[in-house]
Amino acid sequence: xxxxxxxxxxxxxxxxxxxxxxxxxxxxxxxxxxxxxxxxxxxxxxxxxxxxxxxxxxxxxxxxxxxxxxxxxxxxxxxxxxxxxxxxxxxxxxxxxxxxxxxxxxxxxxxxxxxxxxxxxxxxxxxxxxxxxxxxxxxxxxxxxxxxxxxxxxxxxxxxxxxxxxxxxxxxxxxxxxxxxxxxxxxxxxxxxxxxxxxxxxxxxxxxxxxxxxxxxxxxxxxxxxxxxxxxxxxxxxx
Amino acid sequence: xxxxxxxxxxxxxxxxxxxxxxxxxxxxxxxxxxxxxxxxxxxxxxxxxxxxxxxxxxxxxxxxxxxxxxxxxxxxxxxxxxxxxxxxxxxxxxxxxxxxxxxxxxxxxxxxxxxxxxxxxxxxxxxxxxxxxxxxxxxxxxxxxxxxxxxxxxxxxxxxxxxxxxxxxxxxxxxxxxxxxxxxxxxxxxxxxxxxxxxxxxxxxxxxxxxxxxxxxxxxxxxxxxxxxxxxxxxxxxxxxxxxxxxxxxxxxxxxxxxxxxxxxxxxxxxxxxxxxxxxxxxxxxxxxxxxxxxxxxxxxxxxxxxxxxxxxxxxxxxxxxxxxxx
Amino acid sequence: xxxxxxxxxxxxxxxxxxxxxxxxxxxxxxxxxxxxxxxxxxxxxxxxxxxxxxxxxxxxxxxxxxxxxxxxxxxxxxxxxxxxxxxxxxxxxxxxxxxxxxxxxxxxxxxxxxxxxxxxxxxxxxxxxxxxxxxxxxxxxxxxxxxxxxxxxxxxxxxxxxxxxxxxxxxxxxxxxxxxxxxxxxxxxxxxxxxxxxxxxxxxxxxxxxxxxxxxxxxxxxxxxxxxxxxxxxxxxxxxxxxxxxxxxxxxxxxxxxxxxxxxxxxxxxxxxxxxxxxxxxxxxxxxxxxxxxxxxxxxx
Ligand SMILES: Nc1ncnc2c1ncn2[C@@H]1O[C@H](COP(=O)(O)OP(=O)(O)OP(=O)(O)O)[C@@H](O)[C@H]1O
Ligand SMILES: [Mg+2]
Numbered sequence: 060x061x062x063x064x065x066x067x068x069x070x071x072x073x074x075x076x077x078x079x080x081x082x083x084x085x086x087x088x089x090x091x092x093x094x095x096x097x098x099x100x101x102x103x104x105x106x107x108x109x110x111x112x113x114x115x116x117x118x119x120x121x122x123x124x125x126x127x128x129x130x131x132x133x134x135x136x137x138x139x140x141x142x143x144x145x146x147x148x149x150x151x152x153x154x155x156x157x158x159x160x161x162x163x164x165x166x167x168x169x170x171x172x173x174x175x176x177x178x179x180x181x182x183x184x185x186x187x188x189x190x191x192x193x194x195x196x197x198x199x200x201x202x203x204x205x206x207x208x209x210x211x212x213x214x215x216x217x218x219x220x221x222x223x224x225x226x227x228x229x230x231x232x233x234x235x236x237x238x239x240x241x242x243x244x245x246x247x248x249x250x251x252x253x254x255x256x257x258x259x260x261x262x263x264x265x266x267x268x269x270x271x272x273x274x275x276x277x278x279x280x281x282x283x284x285x286x287x288x289x290x291x292x293x294x295x296x297x298x
Numbered sequence: 299x300x301x302x303x304x305x306x307x308x309x310x311x312x313x314x315x316x317x318x319x320x321x322x323x324x325x326x327x328x329x330x331x332x333x334x335x336x337x338x339x340x341x342x343x344x345x346x347x348x349x350x351x352x353x354x355x356x357x358x359x360x361x362x363x364x365x366x367x368x369x370x371x372x373x374x375x376x377x378x379x380x381x382x383x384x385x386x387x388x389x390x391x392x393x394x395x396x397x398x399x400x401x402x403x404x405x406x407x408x409x410x411x412x413x414x415x416x417x418x419x420x421x422x423x424x425x426x427x428x429x430x431x432x433x434x435x436x437x438x439x440x441x442x443x444x445x446x447x448x449x450x451x452x453x454x455x456x457x458x459x460x461x462x463x464x465x466x467x468x469x470x471x472x473x474x475x476x477x478x479x480x481x482x483x484x485x486x487x488x489x490x491x492x493x494x495x496x497x498x499x500x501x502x503x504x505x506x507x508x509x510x511x512x513x514x515x516x517x518x519x520x521x522x523x524x525x526x527x528x529x530x531x532x533x534x535x536x537x538x539x540x541x542x543x544x545x546x547x548x549x550x551x552x553x554x555x556x557x558x559x560x561x562x563x564x565x566x567x568x569x570x571x572x573x574x575x576x577x578x579x580x581x582x583x584x585x586x587x588x589x590x591x592x593x594x595x596x597x598x599x600x601x602x603x604x605x606x607x608x609x610x611x612x613x614x615x616x617x618x619x620x621x622x623x624x625x
Numbered sequence: 626x627x628x629x630x631x632x633x634x635x636x637x638x639x640x641x642x643x644x645x646x647x648x649x650x651x652x653x654x655x656x657x658x659x660x661x662x663x664x665x666x667x668x669x670x671x672x673x674x675x676x677x678x679x680x681x682x683x684x685x686x687x688x689x690x691x692x693x694x695x696x697x698x699x700x701x702x703x704x705x706x707x708x709x710x711x712x713x714x715x716x717x718x719x720x721x722x723x724x725x726x727x728x729x730x731x732x733x734x735x736x737x738x739x740x741x742x743x744x745x746x747x748x749x750x751x752x753x754x755x756x757x758x759x760x761x762x763x764x765x766x767x768x769x770x771x772x773x774x775x776x777x778x779x780x781x782x783x784x785x786x787x788x789x790x791x792x793x794x795x796x797x798x799x800x801x802x803x804x805x806x807x808x809x810x811x812x813x814x815x816x817x818x819x820x821x822x823x824x825x826x827x828x829x830x831x832x833x834x835x836x837x838x839x840x841x842x843x844x845x846x847x848x849x850x851x852x853x854x855x856x857x858x859x860x861x862x863x864x865x866x867x868x869x870x871x872x873x874x875x876x877x878x879x880x881x882x883x884x885x886x887x888x889x890x891x892x893x894x895x896x897x898x899x900x901x902x903x904x905x906x907x908x909x910x911x912x913x914x915x916x917x918x919x920x921x922x923x924x925x926x
Contacts, residue, residue, distance in 0.1 A: 356726070551730070
């Protein structure tokens, strides 16, 4: 049972404080969603967990490991994969190269498992399987997001950090992607930390909700409860 | 406007003080050191031209020596072929190089960073071939033989002036004029808008500064100053390809970086370092049994190390710390 | 006619060497964001090492291998000692404006140091450098064929290197990692790729490519601390012609320059070579700033 535990996390960009003492726990095998308005600090939270930003103070523990301020390339080796905001793929690479990239660090020791992992993600996203040779730049927005997630999944993560997978996608595609994640989480015990602006979609699949505003946690409760709390939503999300 | 007038007056006082100080100091020097001081001032003008370019545009040029050569050749051909006085030569060098800079700047405004560095380096290397193409005017491989001449009789009647001292007396007012011009320019509205372009091109464009034109103007001013320095530099005896090699451009860059990019006082300190370092090394190793090979290449080696150390330890240069506080 | 063909072949052989040097520049530019003006200085240094080994009685091939290895080591040392610390330095306001040029200045400092060291260790005078095979034109009965065994050797070696590099970059994991690190360091790091190690690797590969170019060109230029400066300029121009971002472009640019220079030297005058280079460089930057193969993406720096 590996939980992600974030305590009193503070992250600055120069003089701008983006995270101001964030604490919460993401339970093993569950989907925890982080919601909040634009600029609340959601992306910064994920970036600090995955090591892309340095924490000023506070701790991040993953199971019994303290991973605060490790390098991203070390954190991914500990089973934490991050899909950053905005369909992060390499457009000049082929679909297959983008996926292989995510498993490069395991290729030498686990080459057979890498092959299995790649075929698994291609099963999960059949639309990618049809386009393995195509360049990633020629994919649609939804396919690109699937590709970004696949790149993260082939590293065989135990914790998946997903930053706004729905950004700029049609509702149907969003539904499809969220359902794939949900299915994955339930069938393999993957722990998911899902950042969303679209609170309804996220809370519908999540077990737990964390609401961020101006770098602080303003609410932390089971997803179903948060979903029902219309006062909270009007106050912080505006609908 | 009042503010600018104040700056103007302050710069005038500073420049004159420096001038009087150097003038008086030169009387206590041996001819060799008078010559060295004159050399410092000539190169200082060249370094200033780089200070303008880098300070105002964030670009570096590895071809500043080539611009000096343009100045040197235009004044020297006037002096040799038409018998013009050196003072006319300076004026023509200034404007001729400005025009050259206009052409170059129009092309270079579209080029930046390593592209500009490489392109200017090629210009510096291609220069001797130009001299060969127009051999009858520019003297080909050999070059044009020119010098500072002798002081006019009204001076030599008053006081006995050695060649080195006369050299210094010619260089000093020119260098001071350039210094005065540049320090005012950097402080006034023109200089400010240049720096705005340097720091944030898009922001500058939004606030109505014509970015492309500004870049070209910076190039023109920088070139004109370099040309002036080059005209003086050539008068040491010869204007030819060997006088303005690529290493001259690199020396200028080293001086500008050592002293602090974009800082005028830094430019002076940097020039002092590059001119006197070889002397200093000679003095330091004079007692030791050092091979000729080592003593020949030691100055270059140390300059390289200094340049690298500056870039790694404090890229803002010797004057960098003070420079930064002001912002 | 024979002159024309021999000019073309010499041009191609030299062009292949320029392509190699240009490729070295492109690899470090893509991999580490630095235009390395010290590259041919490094090559000069390692060619001196080779020259000394040969002079003390070792075989050409031993010297050849040692030069390539020391070329890649020198590249790695430069990255670890200078470029990596520079990249990690926090930029202050005074240096932000120079961000793109600081590595260029550093590489010039390195060039100065290498040239001075070469002067101190091996004196300044020019010396020749041998070829492993005959560099006279082949005899064909009474006449001569318009090329030498060395021409063929050069073209063959460069071809092998280009093919192996293509294989490495497109077919191997390390190659994929290097490309990913160059194109998107953030996604690369999230994928577990050690980006700074990939940078060091690009310095190593580029150092070896430069060294090889040095070994192949010095038989015709001779060796002194400064002789390879010209090759740097040509390689830079070739790389810019090809788009600075494109390895294939660098190779094409190198060949264009090699053949162009050979034609200018034979039918024009050798003195015009620099002017021709300058002309090509300016023309490309004004007409096609992204090079003949460069994409539409905004240039770095
Ligand atoms: N690179 C940066 N430099 C400076 N400030 C930044 C940077 N990135 C984010 N910020 C600031 O930090 C705060 C939090 O940003 P963050 O991107 O984490 O918000 P977010 O919740 O992900 O917003 P969104 O929903 O729009 O993606 C914002 O005020 C933002 O302006
Ligand atoms: Mg965000």
